[in-house]
Amino acid sequence: MPLNIVVCLKQIPNPDLQFQIAPDGKDIKRDALNYKLNGADEYALEEAVRLKEKSGGRVIALTAGPKRTEQMLREALAKGADEVTRIAFDEAAAYDVGKVSRLLAAAIRTMPHDLVLTGVQSDDLVNSAAGGLVAGLLGLPHASVVTRVEVKGNGLEVACELEGGLQRLYSVGLPAVLTIQFGANTPRYAPLPAIMKAARQPIKELSPAALGFASWEAVPLPYTFAVRTLSPPAAKGHAEMITGSVDEQAKKLAQFLRDKGFGRR
Amino acid sequence: MTKGSDGGEGLPGDILIFAEHLEGRVAPSTLEVIAVGRELGSRSGAHARVALFGHDVRVLADVLAGTGTEVLLADDPALAEYTPDGYGQAARAVVESANPRLILVAHTSQGYDLAPALAGAMDLPLVTNCLALRFDGERLVATRRLLNEKVQAEVEIASSRPIVATVRPGSVKPAGPAAGGTVTVTPVRVDPSKARTRFLSIERPQVQDIDIAGADIIVSAGRGIQKKENLPLIEEFAKALGGVVGASRPLTDMDWLPKTRQVGQSGKTVRPKLYVACGISGAMQHVAGMKDAGLIVAINTDPSAPIFEVAHVGIVADVLKLLPATLKELKR
Numbered sequence: 265m266p267l268n269i270v271v272c273l274k275q276i277p278n279p280d281l282q283f284q285i286a287p288d289g290k291d292i293k294r295d296a297l298n299y300k301l302n303g304a305d306e307y308a309l310e311e312a313v314r315l316k317e318k319s320g321g322r323v324i325a326l327t328a329g330p331k332r333t334e335q336m337l338r339e340a341l342a343k344g345a346d347e348v349t350r351i352a353f354d355e356a357a358a359y360d361v362g363k364v365s366r367l368l369a370a371a372i373r374t375m376p377h378d379l380v381l382t383g384v385q386s387d388d389l390v391n392s393a394a395g396g397l398v399a400g401l402l403g404l405p406h407a408s409v410v411t412r413v414e415v416k417g418n419g420l421e422v423a424c425e426l427e428g429g430l431q432r433l434y435s436v437g438l439p440a441v442l443t444i445q446f447g448a449n450t451p452r453y454a455p456l457p458a459i460m461k462a463a464r465q466p467i468k469e470l471s472p473a474a475l476g477f478a479s480w481e482a483v484p485l486p487y488t489f490a491v492r493t494l495s496p497p498a499a500k501g502h503a504e505m506i507t508g509s510v511d512e513q514a515k516k517l518a519q520f521l522r523d524k525g526f527g528r529r
Numbered sequence: 530m531t532k533g534s535d536g537g538e539g540l541p542g543d544i545l546i547f548a549e550h551l552e553g554r555v556a557p558s559t560l561e562v563i564a565v566g567r568e569l570g571s572r573s574g575a576h577a578r579v580a581l582f583g584h585d586v587r588v589l590a591d592v593l594a595g596t597g598t599e600v601l602l603a604d605d606p607a608l609a610e611y612t613p614d615g616y617g618q619a620a621r622a623v624v625e626s627a628n629p630r631l632i633l634v635a636h637t638s639q640g641y642d643l644a645p646a647l648a649g650a651m652d653l654p655l656v657t658n659c660l661a662l663r664f665d666g667e668r669l670v671a672t673r674r675l676l677n678e679k680v681q682a683e684v685e686i687a688s689s690r691p692i693v694a695t696v697r698p699g700s701v702k703p704a705g706p707a708a709g710g711t712v713t714v715t716p717v718r719v720d721p722s723k724a725r726t727r728f729l730s731i732e733r734p735q736v737q738d739i740d741i742a743g744a745d746i747i748v749s750a751g752r753g754i755q756k757k758e759n760l761p762l763i764e765e766f767a768k769a770l771g772g773v774v775g776a777s778r779p780l781t782d783m784d785w786l787p788k789t790r791q792v793g794q795s796g797k798t799v800r801p802k803l804y805v806a807c808g809i810s811g812a813m814q815h816v817a818g819m820k821d822a823g824l825i826v827a828i829n830t831d832p833s834a835p836i837f838e839v840a841h842v843g844i845v846a847d848v849l850k851l852l853p854a855t856l857k858e859l860k861r
Contacts, residue, residue, distance in 0.1 A: 400649020447782030487654030503843030514854030
């Protein structure tokens with residue numbers, strides 16, 4: 265059964281970096297950040313491509329973000345997406361997941377979709393909300409934290425991770441939305457010829473008008489949302505630090521562990 | 530949509546909490562969310578109520594009522610097991626009839642399955658993974674952590690519609706016992722023929738490995754060890770201390786170590802006497818599983834890594850250099 269799959273991707277600042285707060289306190293400083301494809305979305309993309317390879321069909325990678333996200337979309341093409349679409353929503357920070365999800369849902373409505381995949385969370389805003397919101401907005405069944413997907417008959421069988429290592433298995437009718445967990449598969453590397461080819465492939469762009477909005481500011485929302493302040497978190501506590509050269513640190517650590525009764529003498 | 534003010538600090542309407550349970554037990558995170566709801570309620574004059582879905586779960590309803598709250602019990606065979614569709618239908622029905630000001634759910638696998646879809650389906654505002662919540666007049670103010678715990682955010686939402694919020698587990702102490710709780714049987718209509726997700730089974734991890742939850746000393750490795758080939762160094766260090774090797778999620782995802790060694794929310798919760806975190810940044814998902822260890826030593830190259838917030842002793846160093854040097858010292 266060929267599947268039309270839409271995979272929603274997000275480009276995020278590399279969370280391993282240090283961050284500074286912008287002077288107005290409403291965002292982080294963005295001038296020197298490097299961006300990457302969100303971790304869980306890598307697994308969602310890989311799952312989409314594998315399902316297509318097994319069942320036939322097409323994969324459309326979709327994002328909402330500024331021009332810089334084109335690099336991520338080309339990566340998606342190189343890794344097996346057939347088509348890519350950027351919702352030209354230029355808000356750099358996009359803190360309101362409700363708004364972004366409404367844009368994604370509006371775009372998905374314009375595409376054939378048997379299955380919508382996305383990562384379980386974005387590592388910048390850690391909302392774990394976009395997948396569920398999109399499912400609710402589109403009126404589709406869904407499952408979250410998915411570690412395994414199998415096509416069974418006219419639907420899917422999925423395993424969803426719970427706390428403590430348990431998995432809950434469901435059957436899910438199509439069309440459906442799934443959020444994919446880290447580690448669900450092993451994402452592939454893009455082969456060089458595919459990267460070269462992806463550089464020449466078109467990127468479809470969706471304007472507000474294409475989604476039926478007068479402007480991005482005019483997207484109807486049942487609420488108002490604002491960032492009040494960003495700040496460095498107050499440290500709950502801090503470790504006592506062992507300083508010095510590596511050899512000095514090692515000596516002090518070994519001594520400390522012995523003093524506490526650890527380590528064989 | 531908004532109900533009239535009832536004497537609170539400008540906050541009309543109730544607080545509705547969705548309870549979670551698995552295999553005959555109330556999820557600990559539900560008691561935390563009840564604590565958040567009670568606190569918000571007592572400050573704003575709102576009434577906090579708990580909705581419990583299930584089948585033959587009167588015992589659980591009594592447990593929840595033991596926190597002094599009113600429990601709305603919806604018992605239906607179709608709700609015996611959680612499914613996104615079944616619980617989604619039931620949740621929408623309860624929200625429609627209760628018309629609360631605020632809906633609270635724990636930010637667990639099940640909670641962030643239920644809450645966003647509910648918000649999407651009913652066109653409601655949503656804020657998730659909150660450490661703290663408070664009302665400021667008509668606005669709900671949420672405290673959240675972003676970017677690997679390195680940035681704290683306060684965001685506000687205002688709406689005439691019920692706001693859906695999820696609360697990060699471990700953010701507050703669970704609600705203790707209190708008098709005055711009641712159980713109100715509240716039938717909801719769930720149409721199993723409309724369910725597009727069907728529960729099949731619960732799957733447990735295959736245990737053919739040591740149980741790290743029982744170990745006194747755990748040396749855990751994270752992405753900072755860089756290569757699978759460096760694992761023997763961690764093993765040697767663990768052995769020198771008489772302990773066992775644990776891991777953070779990325780390592781078990783890459784199959785460097787079996788899933789049974791994973792410490793954290795989706796893995797094991799451990800309370801050893803000594804926990805050595807080697808090249809682990811300290812994401813919330815990991816810290817939740819080890820923060821109660823007796824003595825925590827953290828080694829990481831990034832001085833701003835959040836692991837140093839929970840560790841008792843910290844060393845900014847490359848674990849691949851520090852461990853061999855420390856082993857030499859320990860063998861002296």
